[in-house]
Structure formats: structure tokens, C-alpha cells
Amino acid sequence: MANNVCLGRECGKNTGFWMLLALGGLVMLGTLSAFFYLEHHGHIMTGMNNQIVWGLPHVFAVFLIVAASGVLNVASIGSVFGKKLYKARAPLSGLLALAMLAGGLAVLVLDLGRPDRLIVAMTHYNFKSIFAWNMIFYNGFFAIVGLYLITLMDHKLKPWSKPVGLLAFLWRLALTTATGSIFGFLVARAGYNSALYAPMFIIYSFAYGLAAFLVVQSVMYKWNNIAMDERIVARMKNLLAVFVAAGLYFTVVLHLTNMYFAKQWEFERFLLAGDNIYTTLFWLGQVFIGGIVPLLMLFSPNAAKSPAIVFLAALLVLVGGHAQMYVTIVGGQAFPLDLFPGYAQTSSFFDGEVHSYSPSIWELMLGLGGIATAFLITTVAVRVLKFLPQDDFKEIELEAKEG
């Protein structure tokens, strides 16, 4: 069991754990440097501007937040729907949910124009703002999932894990609805303004969350020298495939709807058939790398017996997810607002033209800090507590037979 990157405490002293901490710490150091640099000089040092107001940090942040709510699904399937295979994974799922949400929120906060006013954001609420509701949902998520983890890990509180798990499941659905609605509620922009964003983000979260879980699980098994059982791989890969397919379905419906509305044609032409990075990222990143290729891999005859194929497919879903966020967040802003339909428009403020955006290294460093935060929290937590899934294969087989 022990090797040089063994993570559990039973592994005793090992350099692997400290190396991982150092790696995460190094990235965090870069993130904090970028934060203080931007705090001093202002956002003028970023590629963001008055046209593209949310950039690369938001791509990482929203991805992490969406994936965080999705990764909790593994626990929900166990606790709420009673599936044994997933129940064994509930603690790791809850931990990853907390770690990824913390990572995503850290990036959002570090990118604020006035991060020193975080306390203002916590004490002044405009209840008509979906953004304010998101803050309530994020804080509640920490509390509920934290409580849920306690019920999972304390034997005396075990009976509470189902009701608290159900609450966590409902809360995460509300949270992702609110996250999707950050874009869905933007009435003026062609790229947003759709009720589909809420359910679509929930479906995306299912896929990104499960993919993130599978990647972390594979790495943990590998580092602890445990072979992944085929039965686990077979069941979880099918679920991932369903989520990825459902994500593609929602994407198709969103664009089909837009293509039916004449006022949206220009935007669809820009996104789906334009000569820009967003078109490339949409087709190559979101649809091909993040959708079609993983589906082909997951449904390939060898996938059920090959954890490596499933691992790679999950990794591609994560890459595609970042492409999707870039297309949604930056692409949606790059397309100009149409103040005067039927008119060509020009001004000193870039009206009527596709807005340009070149992210700076500082933004990348801020964004990577989110992943580093999640990575550090996870690494330390799996070191001090038992998060490695413990499977009872007799029960799992019985469950599989029952269907």
C-alpha cells in the first residue's frame, strides 16, 4: 500500500505528500503575487476591459463552482437514492464539493475590484439580485455539506446522513439554478437571457462534477497502489456518458431555439460559424473534445474494463468544460450589444464591433489559484481523515443484479 505518494496517515512519513503540498503551495504563491500586484496597480494589468468585464478568472471560478455542486451528486446518489457503490464515495464527494467551491469562490473574491470589501458583500444584500442569492447559497452549501460530512463520518450521527444528504441535494440544485441564472437573467445580451441556463448548468454540473470525481478517484487509487475494480468503472462511466450526452442535448436545444429567432441569427452566426476563437472553442473544445470524443471513448467496447480510458474521457470532459465556460462567459460578452436593431453602429466605446480580449498572465495565475486551493484542501483532508472509498463488493454485486 505504501509508496512515495501515499496520502493516508497510515502511510507514515513520506515525501510525496509534502511534495504535493509544495506544488500546490507554489501555485498559490503565484496566485497571491498576482492578487497583490493587481490590487496595487488595478485591473489595468489584466486583459479585461469595459467591454469584456468578466474574463479568464471567471472562467475558472464558475467552472469550479458548477463542478463543485456536481461532484456532490456522487454522495447524493448514495445517500438520497441509496446506491451502495456511491455511498462508499460520499465522503470524498462531499470533501471535493467543499474544496472546489472554496477554490472557485477564492478566485471570484480575488478578482473583485474591491476585495477588501468582502465584508460588505457579506453584510449588504440586495435580495432582488441573483448574485446576492448565490452568496447565500454558497455559504449555506459550506454549512450543509460540512454537516453532511460529519453525519457520514460520525457513527452516532449516521442515521442523519440521509435527511441531511437530501437537504444537501436540494440545496445544490438550487445553487446551480442560481449560478446558471446569473447568465440567464441578463436580459439585454444576445448570448444569455434564457431560462435554459439554469437546467443547462445543472446538467453541465452533473458531467463536470462526476468527471472531476473520477479523475481524483483514479489518482488517489493510483497513488495508494489500489487497482480500480472493473465493476466500479463500468457503472460510473455509464453515468458520466449519460451526463455528457444530456449536456450536449441542452446545448443543441439552446442554439436551435436561438436559430429560430431572427433577432438571434447574428449572434448564432458569430458563435457557430464565425472567424473567431469562440467558434473554435465551441466546436473543437466544448462539442468535440468535451462531448463527442468522451462519449465515443465511454461507449467503446474496452471502456468497461479499462480505467485508463474512463480516466482520459473524464479528463477531456473537464477540458471541454473550461472551453464551454470560456465560450459562455467571454464569448457572450464579445458579441456587441445591439442598441439600435437594424442599424450599423460605431463609437469611441466600441459599439457595434466584436470586442477583443487577450488574457494576461496575472489572470491565468488568479484562475489557477482556484484549482490549487481545491487541490490543497483535498490533499490535506485525505491525509488527515479517511476519504478513500471503502467498497463492499458483495453488496455492490447484489445491487447491480437488482438493477
Add this chain to the structure above:
Amino acid sequence: MNEPKRPESNLENGERRSFLVASAALAGSAVAPGVMLYGIAQAKPAEEAVTNKVRWGMLVDTNKCATGCTDCVTACNTENGLSGKTGPQDSQWIRKVDIKNLQTGAQHTLPMMCQHCEHPPCVDVCPTGASFKRADGIVLVDRHICIGCRYCMMACPYKARSFVHEPLTDQNPEVPRGKGCVESCTFCVQRVDRDQSPACVEACDKAGHKAMVFGDLNNPESDVAKAVKAYATTEVRGDLRLNTGVRYQGI
């Protein structure tokens, strides 16, 4: 008993007179700012809350707005302490937009700024309530509680808002601005509160175009209320039903 002449007393009288004149001038100059402040205070005492009996609004006549003229933009920059630079990261509270009808080829030029909506999307989405609408319809940003999240900029249909990307110097004390906060046209609230027109309107009048009329839309006797009653006017993105305070004529 003729009194001896006292030429020196004449001198004294002269000195006394000039002393009195100088004193009066000094006292006058000392009191003047106070009197002026009193005048400003008379316009609307600071402790008197604004009221929704007033709805400040503006009508822009695009037929009178001159192509190539940017006097309103310059006046806004001067009044509010903006640099006037037009890079992607620079603040622009008002801009001239040139539009051309794709079917007919008809061209217009017009100033675009915060439209001071009755139902402002920027106010709806602001998480902290920093974006707010005064009772008299002026949409503002409370610089004390703006956290710089820029969600209002995502929500504004008019791209009227700017984010301060760098530290600022040489600010107008009446118009405090700050790095990391969002800002936009305030209808020159500091001027409106002392019964003056926004700087852009004044500059447009001064240039002889008189394309912008500002006033109280709720007062039937005001020029702007009479104009919007007499002519067909347009709200930009009227489909959103935001009931903008700024309206356009001629498009």
C-alpha cells in the same frame, strides 16, 4: 478762533477711507464663499431628501445633434474629472454613437449615456445594493459599498457603465471616483442638486445646437415634459420596457 489747519488729519481721513474700503473688500471676499454656499444650500438643502415628485429626464433631438461634435463628451469629462482617453479600459460616461440604417442608409449621430431607467437592470442585479436609483429617478453607484464585481456592467443594456481600472489622481472633489469601482453618468447630480443642468446639456446649448433638453418629466410646465408630449420620442431598447429617463427624437 480759526482752527489751525491740520493737513495730517486730512491724510488720516484718506487712510481711514482706504482702510475701510480694504476692510470691506476683505470681509466681502471672506463672506462670499459662505454666501455662495448659502445660495447652493437654498437650491436644495443637503438635509432635504430628494422626492419622487420629480423625475429627472432628458430628450435628445438627433436632428439637431451635429455629426463630429463632441462638446457634450468634453464637458462631461471636464465636469466629472475623466481623462478623456478612449482605450478599452478607460471610463466613458457619455459617448457619441453614429448609426446608419442598414435598409435605407439614413444616418444619425447621438449621445449615449446611462439612460436612468425606471426599472434599471443594473440596480436589480447589484448584489450589495451599491447600484441604486434615487427617488427622483437618477441612477447612481454608492462608491462606499460597490465591491467591483462588474455584474451591473454585464446587465446594462446600454453599455453605459465603466470600471475604474487604475488608480486616479486629480479628481474633482464633488465627483469622488475610485479604482476598483464601477461608475457611470450621474446626470451631473452635483449640478442638478443646485438647480443647474448637466454639463453635457449646457455645452450643447453653448455650442448652439440645443439638441439636449433636461428637466423634470413630472412637471407638465417643464421644457422636457412639453417636448415629450408634443413630439414622437423613442426609448432605446424600448422592447425591454425599462421606461428610460433619456429619450430620443428623430430616430
